Amino acid sequence: MYIKRLMKLAACALLIGGATLGAHAQGFKDGKIWLNEDGSNYFKFTLVSQVWLRNTDLNPGSTINGFEKGNFTDIGIRRARLQAFGQIADRVFIYSQFGMNNFNYSSDRKAGFFIHDIMGEYEVVRKHLSLGTGLTAWNGLSRFSAPSVGSIMGIDAPLFEQSTNDVTDQFLRKLSVYAKGKFGKFDYRVAVSSPMSPLKSPGYSAALTNHATFSAKPAKMQVHGYFQWQFLDQEANTTAYTTGTYLGTKKVFNIGAGFQYQPDAMWRAGTNGDTIQSNMQHFAVDAYYDAPINAATGTAISAYVSYISFNWGKGYIRNQATMNPAMGTNRTDILNGSGNGYPSFGTGNLLYGQVGYKFKNNLIGKTTLMPYASLQYAHYDRLADDMYYWDGGVNWLLKGQTSKLTFAYQSRPVYQTVPAAMLADKIDRKGSFVIQYQVFLN
Template sequence: MKKFIICAAMSGLFFANVDAQETESSKFPKELKFKLNEDGSQYIKANFLNQIWLRYTAANPGSEVFGTADEHLLDVGLRRTRIVLYGQLTDRVFFYTQFGQNNLSYRSPRKQGLFFHDALAEYAVVKEKISLGAGLTGWNGVSRYSSPSVGSILGLDAPLYQQTTNDINDQFVRKFSVYAKGQLGQLDYRLAVSKPMSTELSTAQSNQLGDNSLFAAEPGYAQVHGYFKYMFWDKESNTTPYQAGSYLGQKRVMNIGAGFLSQKDAMWHYADNQTDTLRSNLTILSVDFFMDQPISASKGNAITAYAAYSYSDYGKNYIRNIGAMNPATGVNENGTFNGPGNAFPTIGTGNTVFAQLGYLFGREVLGKSGTLQAYFSTQYSDFDRLEDAMLMYDGGLNWLIDGNRVKLTMGYQSRPIFDYSNSGALESTSRKGMAVMQFQVAI
């Protein structure tokens, strides 16, 4: 009983100090913030996010669910569920923690545990200009959406190819890193040195050596990565590593960015004699452009645009199929190179161009029921291992009931199917689609 009373008192103290930033249409607080000093410069904040997917997938050829063939997959799942606690403890000390889970669906193990996405501590050496930090963190290099702010994604997903080592030698994009970040005038920068996690414990790839490149199972060298962007108009926040997908016309942003990632001997494959092992470096370079531009202040409409180019060298003919919250578990004898469910070649050695465009309709479109935002994106990849280019495209409509805090998204994705020709080349043979309705709630 005493423990209950103490917990209740602490909860009351926290919510008594919560900032209630209200709008005329809502009496609920827009953020949960506990002030540690009078002016609020020292604080603790709590965030919550839940993204629920209702989905129909036209499955890849030969797809099975635990041994049963199924061409048409219907499912409901938790794409992302996150709880965040972070804050400015002193004028110079900042901490950030995030835990939750991803991809909990009908085929997941029961009572799947939560795990930490982030746990870092940071010290401001020179305020705003340079901060140093360490821990399990998303302060990643390469490109803008290597560290996406999942609550403000323009569509259903950020471009997954930019999450270059996801769950192979990191933990859902996060890495054990020492990093530096800051803003020098209009230049925003981040640099990190990371210790790669063991690939032997990864379920994202086989550790069986072959003719084509894989991430090496040996203890790896340090991974060095960074991202720099020049902000022509409004400055973006760099309090956390995660970068917004859309500001819904609330900021006027135009940036040009460039980044890199490098790791010595990260990859390996067999030599032609099938006996010797050849090792190669992992090298990724990128440039990108982001803009969020209000069109009319009175109407409240705006456009969001993003474009990126990446050169990726994962070694000889490396390629990885990815299927977000894959609804299938395997393939039968009719399977193709894509593998099961909704997977398709997403990451590989070669060149990739990505483009995305969104249009926010005026605030009066749905009156008190919110507004609408349409989007379209496409990924075009010229991978060394594929005979044909990989072209994925998706589009949809966001119903912004309360901005990004409460929104309903209807989206459709079209993906290519690749399989071996009679000559042994990997060719695009057909296309499959996936329709998703996502309901997002966030604080």
């Protein structure tokens, strides 16, 4: 119901906007509302829907409605997004995004769309320097710290690259002032952000322990950036979001590096009952290659690798539990927590890689396939055993990214805390089968 209302409002806004522009509007072309004769001033709407059907082996002790469950099947809306943006005047750009994430059987009913992004930008020096501000995804650290969700190659983005996701930001978006631009093949983005209060994040506790957590003290500003050299075809930097795969329509090879720094972001208890504060400081390097193999047949390859040095302070660990199918746990010794959680974020070093191969066009009628695989490997100081998380599957490209069916399997480790050693041991592995259907109006 809410989505229908939102679409009606968007349609009304479109009609009113067209009427208001009057003689200045030049009509609709290439998916955009042209605001001048050559289309350099425009406005555009997009819409994406990603729905999951999933069967999950739950972490030990997971409960649903107070009942312990070992396996569960659910359907959920992983993402629903509406973008509205455009170059509304020379040098003036506006971007907004509304949507919801992770809506399943246990979510609050009638959950409404919320603002993901709202920002304005002014181009100070043509192509070289634009300045903007607002709630925005112009983030540092790595390529997929701000992924374009409609073009993700696999079942999901590497969410750990969104290092403060929903702790001191809103699903990776930050209240920021940023600068971005290009100098030939060099592409850059830098930002200064005001961290949101971690007290508002899910499950936050201000209690001090021997392990670092986000400090409840008033936050200092965060500085972050990402820089890349684009050797082959140039990628657009109109919005903050980076493409997952071009499906062979471009030949891209980039090498990038980024950072994220916030002084006194973390705290923990000292041995003498004192409070030890530490900086949050991360560094990343990555490489991205996406290109056709045979342009005539449509075969293509996509590959990405990243190395990240995470430093949140001694012993920091945070679980990732995407659209968690469980509600709670009766096993406090399981580090993963409930449902499909696993220790994705932590102080230490991480290596990630993904690769996919697109078969020729019209492989199955007018459709084709793109199998893929990815691996997240981490050596975190809180874990006695290194962490491996992998997933693999196949995209059935019914009509490119516009209509796509993805079949995937995800495998995660399960850790049990050992209080005497202050570490967690790997005791098992669990998995999930996921089917996603994506519809993307772009």
